[in-house]
Amino acid sequence: MSNTTVNTRGRFRGGAGLGLVAWLAGIVFFLPIAWMALTSFHSETDAATNPPSWGAALTLDGYREFFGADGGASPWPALINSTVASVTSTLLVLVLALPAAYALSIRPVKKWTDVLFFFLSTKMLPVVAGLLPIYLFAKNAGMLDNIWLLVILYTSMNLPIAVWMMQSFLSEIPVAVVEAAQIDGARLPTVLTRVIAPIALPGIAATALICFIFSWNELLFARVLTGVVAETAPVFLTGFITSQGLFLAKVCAASLVISLPVLAAGFAAQDKLVQGLSLGAVK
Known part of the structure; x- marks a missing residue:
C-alpha cells in the first residue's frame, strides 16, 4: 500500500471525524430550540410535567394567549x-x-x-x-x-x-x-x-x-x-x-x-x- 493511499485514507477519516463532531455539536445546540418549539404546542398541564411529556396532545392555546385572543395584551x-x-x-x-x-x-x-x-x-x-x-x-x-x-x-x-x-x-x-x-x-x-x-x-x-x-x-x-x-x-x-x-x-x-x-x-x-x-x- 502506497504512502499516498495511506495519507488519503487518513485525511478521509479525519474529515469524517470532524464532520461527526460538527453534527453532534449542531444537534446539542438545536435540541433546546426543538424542545421549546414542541413545548409551545402543549397545554400548560402537559408542559409542566416532569419529565416532559413528548407524546402529549398538541394545541395552539399558547399562541392564542400570546397574541391576545383571550383578552390579553397584544404583542x-x-x-x-x-x-x-x-x-x-x-x-x-x-x-x-x-x-x-x-x-x-x-x-x-x-x-x-x-x-x-x-x-x-x-x-x-x-x-x-x-x-x-x-x-x-x-x-x-x-x-x-x-x-x-x-x-x-x-x-x-x-x-x-x-x-x-x-x-x-x-x-x-x-x-x-x-x-x-x-x-x-x-x-x-x-x-x-x-x-x-x-x-x-x-x-x-x-x-x-x-x-x-x-x-x-x-x-x-x-x-x-x-x-x-x-x-x-x-x-x-x-x-x-x-x-x-x-x-x-x-x-x-x-x-x-x-x-x-x-x-x-x-x-x-x-x-x-x-x-x-x-x-x-x-x-
Missing part, C-alpha cells in the same frame, strides 16, 4: 417597537461605520491603531454602570418611554463593534481599486457607495446581522427606560413571568415567535454571513 406594539429600534439603529450604524472604517483601513489616519483601541475601550465599561446617568439624562430630557432614545442607545452600543468588523473587511480591498475610481473623478460618497460597498457587501451584511441581533435581544436599557409606549419584544416577554407562576407553554410560544425575526434574518443572510466572517482568513 404587536412591542414587536413593532423592536423592529423600528433594531432596523433603524442598524441602518444608522452602517451609515456611520462605513466612512469610519474607510478612514481606518483604505485611507488610514495617523495612529489609527489608537483610534481602534478607543472604540474598543468604550465596550469595557459594563452597561449597568452607565445606566443611572443615562436614566437621569433621559428623565430630564423628557425622553423616557421613547423609542427614539433606544435607537440612539442601540446605535452607540453597536457602532464600536461595527467599526472594528468593517475595518477588517475593508482592509482586504486593494487600494488600487479606490485610486482608479478617484482618477476617474469619483468623489468620496461615490467611492463609498459604488465601489467600496459592493465589494465589501458580505462584510457589511455580516456586520448588519450582528448589530440587528444585538439590538433585537437587548433587554436592560429597554426594561429600565421604557414603559408602555416604547415597550420592546424582550420586555413584553418578561411580562409572562408573574406572581401566579411561570406558564411554560405560553412562554415557549412567545419566545419562539419573538425569535423568528432573528432566525429569518440569519437564514436569509447566511451565505453573506459566512463570506463576511471568513473574509481575510485565507491570504
Whole structure:
C-alpha cells in the first residue's frame, strides 16, 4: 500500500471525524430550540410535567394567549417597537461605520491603531454602570418611554463593534481599486457607495446581522427606560413571568415567535454571513 493511499485514507477519516463532531455539536445546540418549539404546542398541564411529556396532545392555546385572543395584551406594539429600534439603529450604524472604517483601513489616519483601541475601550465599561446617568439624562430630557432614545442607545452600543468588523473587511480591498475610481473623478460618497460597498457587501451584511441581533435581544436599557409606549419584544416577554407562576407553554410560544425575526434574518443572510466572517482568513 502506497504512502499516498495511506495519507488519503487518513485525511478521509479525519474529515469524517470532524464532520461527526460538527453534527453532534449542531444537534446539542438545536435540541433546546426543538424542545421549546414542541413545548409551545402543549397545554400548560402537559408542559409542566416532569419529565416532559413528548407524546402529549398538541394545541395552539399558547399562541392564542400570546397574541391576545383571550383578552390579553397584544404583542404587536412591542414587536413593532423592536423592529423600528433594531432596523433603524442598524441602518444608522452602517451609515456611520462605513466612512469610519474607510478612514481606518483604505485611507488610514495617523495612529489609527489608537483610534481602534478607543472604540474598543468604550465596550469595557459594563452597561449597568452607565445606566443611572443615562436614566437621569433621559428623565430630564423628557425622553423616557421613547423609542427614539433606544435607537440612539442601540446605535452607540453597536457602532464600536461595527467599526472594528468593517475595518477588517475593508482592509482586504486593494487600494488600487479606490485610486482608479478617484482618477476617474469619483468623489468620496461615490467611492463609498459604488465601489467600496459592493465589494465589501458580505462584510457589511455580516456586520448588519450582528448589530440587528444585538439590538433585537437587548433587554436592560429597554426594561429600565421604557414603559408602555416604547415597550420592546424582550420586555413584553418578561411580562409572562408573574406572581401566579411561570406558564411554560405560553412562554415557549412567545419566545419562539419573538425569535423568528432573528432566525429569518440569519437564514436569509447566511451565505453573506459566512463570506463576511471568513473574509481575510485565507491570504
